[in-house]
Amino acid sequence: MDGARERITTNIRKGVLEYCVLALLSRRDMYGLELAEWLAVRGLTASEGSLYPLLARMRQAGTVETRWVAPEQGHARRYYTITDQGRAHLRMFAAVWREIQPHVDELMVEET
Amino acid sequence: MSDDGLPEAAETYLRALDAELSEIPPDPAREIVADVRAHIADALDGGRDIAEILAGLGGADAVASQAREELGLPVRDGAERAARTLSVVAVAAGVLIAVCVSFLLPSTVPVDPLGADSGEQGVVRRFGPGIAMLTLLPALLVAAPLVLPGRVRGAARFAAATVLTVAACAAGEIGLYYFPLALVAWAAAIVPWAVRRGAGGRWWSYLTGGFVALPGVLVAVASAGGSVGVGWVGAALWIAGPLAAGALCAYGIRAGYAATALAGALVMILSMAERGFLFAAFWLFGGLYLAIGAGAYAASRAADGEPAGTTGRPARTRPAPAPGG
Numbered sequence: 001m002d003g004a005r006e007r008i009t010t011n012i013r014k015g016v017l018e019y020c021v022l023a024l025l026s027r028r029d030m031y032g033l034e035l036a037e038w039l040a041v042r043g044l045t046a047s048e049g050s051l052y053p054l055l056a057r058m059r060q061a062g063t064v065e066t067r068w069v070a071p072e073q074g075h076a077r078r079y080y081t082i083t084d085q086g087r088a089h090l091r092m093f094a095a096v097w098r099e100i101q102p103h104v105d106e107l108m109v110e111e112t
Numbered sequence: 113m114s115d116d117g118l119p120e121a122a123e124t125y126l127r128a129l130d131a132e133l134s135e136i137p138p139d140p141a142r143e144i145v146a147d148v149r150a151h152i153a154d155a156l157d158g159g160r161d162i163a164e165i166l167a168g169l170g171g172a173d174a175v176a177s178q179a180r181e182e183l184g185l186p187v188r189d190g191a192e193r194a195a196r197t198l199s200v201v202a203v204a205a206g207v208l209i210a211v212c213v214s215f216l217l218p219s220t221v222p223v224d225p226l227g228a229d230s231g232e233q234g235v236v237r238r239f240g241p242g243i244a245m246l247t248l249l250p251a252l253l254v255a256a257p258l259v260l261p262g263r264v265r266g267a268a269r270f271a272a273a274t275v276l277t278v279a280a281c282a283a284g285e286i287g288l289y290y291f292p293l294a295l296v297a298w299a300a301a302i303v304p305w306a307v308r309r310g311a312g313g314r315w316w317s318y319l320t321g322g323f324v325a326l327p328g329v330l331v332a333v334a335s336a337g338g339s340v341g342v343g344w345v346g347a348a349l350w351i352a353g354p355l356a357a358g359a360l361c362a363y364g365i366r367a368g369y370a371a372t373a374l375a376g377a378l379v380m381i382l383s384m385a386e387r388g389f390l391f392a393a394f395w396l397f398g399g400l401y402l403a404i405g406a407g408a409y410a411a412s413r414a415a416d417g418e419p420a421g422t423t424g425r426p427a428r429t430r431p432a433p434a435p436g437g
Contacts, residue, residue: 032147033154040168047170052147053179056140060183066143075153078146 013044018054019093020044022063025082026090031069032078055080063089119162122152125172132176136183144179190414191307192262195269197410198300199258201373205402206251206293212384213289214244250276250290254297269301288392292380292399299407307414314364320408321362324372327397328354361408369409376401 017039024030024038032055036048045051058064063086070076082090118126126149133141148169155165169175253275257268276294280287331350357375360368379398383391 031154032151033158036151036168047168047174048151049148049169049171049175050178052144052151053140053175053182055147056143056179057182059143060140074157075150077150077154 009043010046013046017045017051018058018063019090019097021051021054021058021080022082022086022090022093025064025080026087029079029081031080035080058086062086118149118152118156121162121166122149122156125152125166125169128172129175132172133179136176136179136185140179140183144175148175191304192265194307194410194414195265195300195304196258197413198296198303198406199254199269201402201406202254202293202296202300203251203258205296205377205399206254207248209289209293210244210247210251213247213286250279250293254293254300257300266301266305269297269304273297273301288395291396292376292402295399295403296406299403299410303407303411303414307411316408317364318362320369320404321358321360323358323404324361324368324401325355325358328352328358361405364412366409366412369405369412371405373402373405373409376403376405 020039021035024035030038032052035055036045036051039045039051040048055064059066063083065081065083066078067081068076068078126145129148130141130145133144151169152162152165155168156162253272256272257265260268273294276290276297280290280294283290328351331354335347335351353375357368357372361372376398379394379401383394383398388394
């Protein structure tokens with residue numbers, strides 16, 4: 001039963017994590033740890049480490065950009081910024097999500 | 113960025129991650145390592161404990177496996193890797209055996225030079241290489257799964273092992289030479305199958321170790337009973353050798369499996385070079401050692417290669433089963 005639950009969680013996360021990252025970055029630029037902690041606390045990513053391969057892929061796909069920022073003290077941080085292409089993808093996801101979500105919710109009402 | 117004075121545990125983790133990412137393109141690999149390094153440094157600044165940070169990141173192998181998946185590289189399949197390793201060992205053994213049968217044992221090649229007059233020499237010369245090519249057929253048979261599509265590979269390995277076993281049994285004296293190849297072919301068929309079903313564990317190691325040690329025990333008993341005279345060198349070779357290899361295998365030490373496989377290959381080569389009256393026994397036991405050692409070695413590497421904690425992996429190969437089971 002636990003295995004089944006884990007598989008369901010993994011599959012759903014797989015579908016939404018990328019767009020949660022884009023949505024967060026559409027509010028403001030963020031660095032790795034910020035993103036990782038925000039997502040991990042809310043259970044949107046299984047482990048903080050699995051975020052970084054996703055970010056590498058998103059950067060390759062051109063939905064995010066990065067820049068290193070070196071503060072006065074402390075070490076350099078790589079900030080992630082959403083691109084125009086990333087915003088377009090996010091809008092598309094939001095439209096699909098709004099279309100699907102009420103129907104799924106409707107079906108799940110009886111299952112609680 | 114590397115002089116930020118991270119604790120040794122963090123450096124160890126980053127080195128492991130770097131090594132695990134060796135198969136993915138260097139640019140994203142560097143980015144991922146740099147991001148994780150900055151993540152650790154930031155989290156330490158934020159007052160988090162290093163052990164907790166590393167636990168939160170998940171295993172380096174899990175991160176690397178995720179990277180392979182994200183970047184569209186084939187997910188590493190331990191069982192398939194083991195199968196490929198064993199197929200390559202089988203092909204090497206098959207080629208060596210073919211060379212032995214074609215060149216070292218001219219009497220076994222059914223060409224009768226006495227019956228050939230000068231006019232037929234050319235035919236004999238043409239037949240020679242042709243028959244030599246036939247001796248390579250078994251090597252081609254075990255090589256086939258390396259190039260066949262994934263879904264028929266498993267069946268092809270079992271088929272190759274079965275055909276080789278039947279042929280080796282039916283082919284008389286020449287068949288004897290191909291028995292070790294049949295054994296390695298069985299290892300190549302059974303090991304991936306067993307790895308996929310999660311077989312393994314301590315009892316397999318004990319069984320392997322016991323089997324590997326057996327010849328040593330037999331020689332020790334025989335020489336203690338006085339029926340076989342063994343000198344010091346012989347004792348070291350035929351008693352201490354198998355017992356040591358058996359002990360290493362029983363403890364599941366991978367070097368023991370490799371040593372067993374190499375010893376098997378060596379015994380086969382030596383028995384071929386110096387064909388004594390126990391040739392068949394040495395040849396077959398050498399082949400058995402090669403098959404068991406290579407099989408156990410490949411199986412233990414496959415068990416290591418399984419990305420731990422990557423629950424996403426099974427979902428890729430088969431649809432998630434219906435919940436509620």
